Amino acid sequence: MSDTSFQNATRSNETLLGADELVLNMGPQHPSTHGVLRVKLKLDGERVRGAECVIGYLHRGVEKIAENRSYQQFAPYVDRMDYVAAVSNGLGYCEAVEKLLQVEAPPRAKVIRTILTELQRITSHLVWLGTHALDIGALTPLFYCFREREEILKIFEKYCGARLTTHAFRIGGLQYEAYDGFEQDVARFCQDFERRIQDYVDLLTGNSIWIGRTRNVGILSAADCIALGATGPVLRASGVKWDLRKAQPYAAYDRYQFEIPTGTNGDTYDRYMVRMEEMRQSRLICLQAIESIPEGAIFGKVGKVIKPPVGEIYHSIEAPKGILGYYIVSDGTTQPYRVRIRPPSFVNLQALDKMVRGHLVADVVAIIGTLDIVLGEVDR
Amino acid sequence: MLDSILFYFFAGVAVLSAALMVTRRNIMHSAVFLVTTLLAIAGIFLQLRAEFLFITQIIVYVGGIMVLFIFVIMLVRLDVALHRVRFRLQKFVASLVVLALALELVVILALADKLPASLFMKESVAANHLPPNSEALAGSLFSSYLLPFEIASVLLLVAMVGAVVMAKSRRRSEES
């Protein structure tokens, strides 16, 4: 039933009814591991004794590729890491290179970047909500979420022609001007979206099964989060008010009023509530931003050939899933010497073992869902 | 005629799968063949116009007891249980004893004509004049056999508590 060395190692732990510990290989092909994650679960009946993540099935060597591409050439690659939040990835990379070049994007570019990034945050959270609900067994929210996501993707498509891997930003600013009616589209979406969020709230928030499945499941205390380096909604749900948009404002975030929602319990329900509130806040940011998009250039003083000075830079942003950091070392040529990416999913996934211990198999999928991982980003 | 076809069918299935049940090495196969036997016996009950027992057999035996058996078989590791050297002598002695018993019973049945005729009389009530089975059974159960019925229910309660205590893990009881 399981490999013998493993059995011998755990023989001393008596299980309920005296049956052997069961090793369940969840994934890499499993409906709810969100890609090709493989989780080795040690089970006592249905109770989880431990989990070990086996990753790398989607490894494409993104960081290594960077060393053989010029700075501009590498930008589309980052879109393929967290493919449900490509815009955020691009923003982080462009800003990091800009920081290395010591230039800044013009204000108009910054505001449009902020709008698109916040819309992307909403799509990322919508995908998370739909799949998370599906993992827990609610079929319908998925389709509602994708319906709304579709509206945002249409805006992306109108803006830059692509829907998923957008490559929306360029180092130094934007390539494309906001199309005619961009503000109206965003405003219309934001108007609708308030009502749509209420749909999800009606379907899930007060549902006793939903509460039962998420309350006190996968609790991660603030100390645990900090020790494991977990960031984003996972950290905030544990009560730590840490959001780079406020803590180290980038893009145009310092211009807008918004709240950082936090939880208290650090359980799956809190993470759900935090992300729901973040969607509302993102909507508010978008509404504020379209009020006053500054006029002016959209591209900063960056030449056709990017040749940063010798040096290194670390820049991080608050991606939908947590802190996304880029560490870039330049040797003065047109290609980076080394790019190291700190993906939020990868770091958050470390918490899985701690979170699933003592829970049931059904909770494992809920916890994988609540961590909101994207395997493209974990494996890079 | 139809009756006899049905009888031979059910009897054949019962005996054959009972034999398979005893001889199969794989416990799960044994359990499946026991299920078949029990279903065939349920068929025999139906033929004997004991409808309520027929359905009780299916619900309690097949739906309850056998599910319990299969559950335990799933818990108990088969690979350990399967390969063991058998104690040959005991098997031999046992077969002898069983054969003797069989012989004895067959002889008794063969000498049936010497037994009181009442034992082999045909049914005293024709099939279509029998009272409704479940009503009759209920009447008898809740009047003449009320005390045994209550005792049986207490027995089941005791068995339930006993089984829970027995199967309960020691680790769990220490925790609580």
Place this chain on the structure above:
Amino acid sequence: MMSPAHYLFLSLALFLIGCIGVVTRRNVIVVLMSIELILNAVNINLVLFSRIYGDVAGQVFALFIIADAAAEAAIGLGIIIAFFRNRETVEADEMDLLKW
């Protein structure tokens, strides 16, 4: 209806098969299953005679036997699980201690 002797022979056959199972098999679970078979063989007789005499008392007894079989299976399997937890086996030969 067939002659009662047919049913008696069927019951006899099942009873003997059950006996063989009890005495020859080592696996306690199979032994328990064989006991169930024996009980069923008895039930056939009870129901047969209940039919012959047109008296449901035999069926009432069969019903009690089924209840008893359920209790026996529950307790027996409980013991097996307890035993398996301690000894990691379900062989009758291994059950050679009064207390463990």
Place this chain on the structure above:
Amino acid sequence: MTVLLQFLETWWVQLVCGVVIVAVVPLIAGYVVLVERKLMADMQARLGPMRVGPHGLLQPIADALKLLIKEDIIPRDADALIFWLAPVLSMTAALTSMGAIYFGPSFRVAEDINIGILFIIGVSSLGFLGIILGGWASNSHYSIIGAVRSTAQLVSYETAGGLAIISALLLSGTLRVSAIVDAQASNHMWFIFMAPVGFFTYLVASIAETNRAPFDLPEAESELVAGYMTEYSGFRWALYFLGEYANMIVVASIATTLFLGGWLRPFPNVHWLNWIDLLPPLVIAAVGAYCVYRAGKQPVKVQVWFMWAVALSCFAIAVLYVLPWLVQPLRFALPGLNGAFWFLLKISGYIYIFMWLRFTLPRYRFDQLMHLGWYILIPLAIVNVFAVGVALLLEAEFGWNRWIAMIVTTACTLAVSIYLVRLQDKRSAAASSATAVTSDSYAG
């Protein structure tokens, strides 16, 4: 040969009905799947199957064909015998139990056996054996976990469902299917109104028994891939699938027979409402008319024809329903035709509830399922049986009005159920406060 002829002569009606069930139920089950997908699509802001036939009407047939011609895979380490046997058992149990169901006053397969309702319940519960054995034989961890879950679920919810049924059996005083319906006619009331708690207990238990969401843990696709069906494919898988849907029809039939008045029309004894008997042909004709209306809007010619065919068959059935009204010698068929209509309508309503819940609710976790079963449903069912018994006693021994007795005891049962839910809430609240104390200020 003569035996065979004699056999056929005596049993030909039953044989024909049996063959019809075996042949038609898979088809019906296939269309139940289509209806489910369509309903789900409607609730999820999409269209559902649209490709095969107009509005996907031929989808079940295409699916069946696909499943039939798929490669038959038996995993190498599976126990071939049991792997082969299990889905057959599952399907057979569901189909066999249909034999005792009355679809109308005389529309049935089996003789009117005096254990009718027990037969349906008992034989359909054999299907679980197929699930457990299939899960074990697959020799896969997901399968075995699914099988173990289904065993535990079976034991818990069969108990609750059985106890819930007893309340209706007490009211009717018989196990005979036809007599139960007759009892509801003579009581001038469906038993759902006399034992509502029993009905809702059975509703929940029957959802769990048929492994439907939110109790579909044995096959929870997001946790166990497909539970006990993980290793099955092709036709064996289809057998399981059909067994599941056939089981839905069976539990719906049980609930309809016991609580919803079986084949009785609404207000069966109120004579000035006799015009309700005209509804079946009218409803069917209306469906046909709608099909005609839709036929004009079909994009492809084949689909227009198909829509017309559906409409015409609806009209034909409607004519069939009207015929006994017009032709005196056919009058005898009227109760049967109307009975079948109402029975199928009630079954459909019951199954609709199943589907509706499936699309709306998240899935229970295993321990929550067990809590619901053992701490709420089973106590409630026991209290309900007791309450109905007391009501009958009050009526029989103390001459209470039956309605007052029923209302009083139902109120008591409801009070107990509220208490149980409260208790459960308190227990879970205590459990959660043990780990953390919170109030979400940002909830909205």
